[in-house]
Amino acid sequence: MLNIVSILLGILSLVIVIPATIPFLGWGNWFALPIIVAGIAAGQLSSHRSGRNFCLVVLAIAIVRLALGGGII
Incomplete structure (x- = not known):
């Protein structure tokens, strides 16, 4: 069950991260980082590792x- 939660959090954060790759929208990544960390934590507690790995890719x-x-732009 936690693996599904981790995957859902990863998808939610990916929806935020993809538009944040556009110039001047990079600040959106700062909103996605706590969601990604929560997904990694949920994936770590799960017996399966696919959700955690997906969140790690989104984090990268x-x-x-x-x-x-430069952290902002």
Whole structure:
């Protein structure tokens, strides 16, 4: 059950992260980071690891975008 919660949180955060890759919308990643961390925590408590891994991929995308934009842009 926690794996499904983790996947749903990952999808929700991905919906926020994808538009945040557009220039001047990078601040949206800051809203997605707490959701991603909650998804990783739920995935870690689950017996399956697919939800956690999906959230880690979304986290990597968000962090790379924040690094490219200098944290804000």
